[in-house]
Amino acid sequence: MLGFFVLLFVFANFNELTARNPCAKQFYTPSGGDDVAFGCICDANYCDDIEPLGVIQSDAFVAYVSSEKADRLDRIDYHFTGFPNTSNIVQIDASKTYQKIFGFGGAMTDAAGVNLVSLSQPVRDRLLQQYYGPNSIDYRFTRVPMASCDFSTREYSYADVAGDFDLVNFNLTQEDFQLKIPFIKQAQALVAQLGDTLKLFTTAWSAPGWMKDSGSMKGGGRLIGEVNGKYYQTLANYYKRFFEEYHKLGIDFWGVTPENEPTAGLDPNYRWQAMYLSDEMERDWIKGVLGPTLRGSDVTKDLKIMIGDDQRGIYPKWADTIFSDPDAAKYVDGMALHWYEDLFVSEKGIAETTSKYPDKFMLATEACTGFFPWEQNVLPGNWKRAEMYALDIIEDLRSGVVGWIDWNLVLDQIGGPNWVNNTVDAAIIANATVDQFLKQPMYYALGHFSAFIKPDYKRIDVKLDLHQVDGVAFVAPDGKQRVLVMLNRNKNDVSFSIQDQKNSVRYGNVLLEGRSMKTIIWNM
Ligand SMILES: *[C@@H]1O[C@H](CO)[C@@H](O)[C@H](O)[C@H]1NC(C)=O
Ligand SMILES: *[C@@H]1O[C@H](CO)[C@@H](O)[C@H](O)[C@H]1NC(C)=O
Ligand SMILES: *[C@@H]1O[C@H](CO)[C@@H](O)[C@H](O)[C@H]1NC(C)=O
Numbered sequence: 001m002l003g004f005f006v007l008l009f010v011f012a013n014f015n016e017l018t019a020r021n022p023c024a025k026q027f028y029t030p031s032g033g034d035d036v037a038f039g040c041i042c043d044a045n046y047c048d049d050i051e052p053l054g055v056i057q058s059d060a061f062v063a064y065v066s067s068e069k070a071d072r073l074d075r076i077d078y079h080f081t082g083f084p085n086t087s088n089i090v091q092i093d094a095s096k097t098y099q100k101i102f103g104f105g106g107a108m109t110d111a112a113g114v115n116l117v118s119l120s121q122p123v124r125d126r127l128l129q130q131y132y133g134p135n136s137i138d139y140r141f142t143r144v145p146m147a148s149c150d151f152s153t154r155e156y157s158y159a160d161v162a163g164d165f166d167l168v169n170f171n172l173t174q175e176d177f178q179l180k181i182p183f184i185k186q187a188q189a190l191v192a193q194l195g196d197t198l199k200l201f202t203t204a205w206s207a208p209g210w211m212k213d214s215g216s217m218k219g220g221g222r223l224i225g226e227v228n229g230k231y232y233q234t235l236a237n238y239y240k241r242f243f244e245e246y247h248k249l250g251i252d253f254w255g256v257t258p259e260n261e262p263t264a265g266l267d268p269n270y271r272w273q274a275m276y277l278s279d280e281m282e283r284d285w286i287k288g289v290l291g292p293t294l295r296g297s298d299v300t301k302d303l304k305i306m307i308g309d310d311q312r313g314i315y316p317k318w319a320d321t322i323f324s325d326p327d328a329a330k331y332v333d334g335m336a337l338h339w340y341e342d343l344f345v346s347e348k349g350i351a352e353t354t355s356k357y358p359d360k361f362m363l364a365t366e367a368c369t370g371f372f373p374w375e376q377n378v379l380p381g382n383w384k385r386a387e388m389y390a391l392d393i394i395e396d397l398r399s400g401v402v403g404w405i406d407w408n409l410v411l412d413q414i415g416g417p418n419w420v421n422n423t424v425d426a427a428i429i430a431n432a433t434v435d436q437f438l439k440q441p442m443y444y445a446l447g448h449f450s451a452f453i454k455p456d457y458k459r460i461d462v463k464l465d466l467h468q469v470d471g472v473a474f475v476a477p478d479g480k481q482r483v484l485v486m487l488n489r490n491k492n493d494v495s496f497s498i499q500d501q502k503n504s505v506r507y508g509n510v511l512l513e514g515r516s517m518k519t520i521i522w523n524m
């Protein structure tokens with residue numbers, strides 16, 4: 001008996017001393033201009049996590065660092081000093097506040113479900129914990145495609161019986177029951193443990209094929225007939241029915257967009273499910289049919305309706321068209337944004353749009369790397385892609401965006417499955433053969449934001465003038481805690497000193513290693 005107690009005591013102490021599990025590094029051949037490539041391997045017995053912040057002393061600050069060469073959200077403790085050790089002052093001004101943060105997340109696609117199912121139960125559970133569990137990167141959002149998209153193993157809708165305007169044959173599919181619902185419920189339970197509610201949102205990639213002038217989900221095309229005719233009403237009912245069916249299963253959604261990437265539907269040869277809506281068509285459908293239909297049901301009346309759900313280039317025009325009509329605008333809560341043009345289109349139009357429409361939020365709803373046809377889809381351990389994520393999140397947040405949602409939560413070794421071979425990279429890659437998963441650098445890039453910038457934090461002013469170094473800062477609802485995320489894209493180290501409030505004689509001196517990022521946290 002005594003021995004048993006002693007053992008317990010030793011274990012408890014051990015746990016306290018090793019506050020976090022470090023990355024189990026696996027090195028790969030560097031690619032895309034990187035010198036070093038590594039990822040973190042997790043299995044049934046082990047996974048790295050994040051050391052909790054705990055209480056920060058008034059003269060102290062904490063940084064979490066990730067870098068190309070060595071670190072993955074490793075903690076460093078610092079003390080403020082009375083002098084800056086460099087002339088690079090990063091000036092924080094919490095008296096200037098901007099948008100309130102909603103949160104971060106990823107997508108529970110059919111492909112993500114296939115990969116979760118490919119792992120044993122304990123590994124699967126551990127994977128979901130990496131996104132939603134304690135000491136994880138703390139996702140609060142999950143995007144769920146309505147029926148099939150390219151990241152499915154087949155093309156299907158919930159109403160594939162032609163001419164079924166009353167939707168009497170509407171049914172959810174095996175994909176919902178086996179690949180999405182069990183994992184959504186697990187994610188919901190994990191977020192509930194934090195006292196929050198997981199925010200789910202959805203959209204269709206296409207209406208059922210028989211409702212389109214092309215006759216198929218695949219490829220572009222539009223709904224048959226006049227906007228707000230029989231087909232538009234049927235699709236609005238189809239949306240409502242989807243929410244009602246999920247509600248019966250105990251799952252309620254937070255938001256919806258009228259259509260995924262509506263401009264893609266202009267291309268009749270689009271390689272997967274797509275459907276065309278112009279800004280005017282979306283406005284008229286929301287105003288005449290979709291808005292009233294969703295607001296008219298108890299299950300769907302509080303859904304956040306977001307317009308757009310397409311690339312940067314559609315803004316501000318898309319918003320102007322819809323918000324200049326008060327009868328459409330009254331149904332709309334926000335705007336949704338995809339990232340696939342971000343290498344070519346600056347964030348200027350987004351900043352312009354969010355400042356023009358302060359009552360409508362802008363949420364980034366889809367992003368992935370490795371999508372260009374000439375790229376290798378999955379690049380294990382690639383830092384460049386983490387850097388692309390981090391820079392894009394900073395640009396979007398500085399432009400008034402309230403959250404940033406990644407694409408597939410997990411993909412396989414080649415970046416699938418995807419029924420049209422549109423394979424891409426993901427923050428987590430499953431390795432079913434060995435029952436393990438790989439946490440890519442992109443996972444940590446996202447975590448630098450999502451693990452520390454919690455819902456209801458507000459963006460505040462940051463002034464910095466450093467080549468290829470970017471930053472964005474936030475204040476907690478308590479008005480005291482600050483979170484500053486800094487990204488260094490230079491090969492060389494950069495030193496800077498944080499000064500919170502002008503004329504403050506307290507400085508936080510930090511070295512930002514070449515090609516690294518740091519999330520820095522302190523109290524004022
Ligand atoms: C849904 O309905 C279609 C058509 O009635 C049927 O072929 C299919 O098997 C059904 N799926 C499920 C999961 O019940
Ligand atoms: C996807 O790739 C596989 C294997 O290369 C091929 O057999 C299949 O035809 C491709 N499918 C499409 C839709 O391109
Ligand atoms: C998956 O596991 C196999 C077998 O150990 C290994 O050869 C492969 O490199 C692993 N893939 C990744 C991305 O780690």
Ligand SMILES: *[C@@H]1O[C@H](CO)[C@@H](O)[C@H](O)[C@H]1NC(C)=O
Nearest residue numbers: 078085086495496509510511
């Ligand atoms: C400034 O101080 C930080 C933190 O102690 C240190 O890491 C860095 O090397 C210093 N930079 C310079 C230029 O002395």
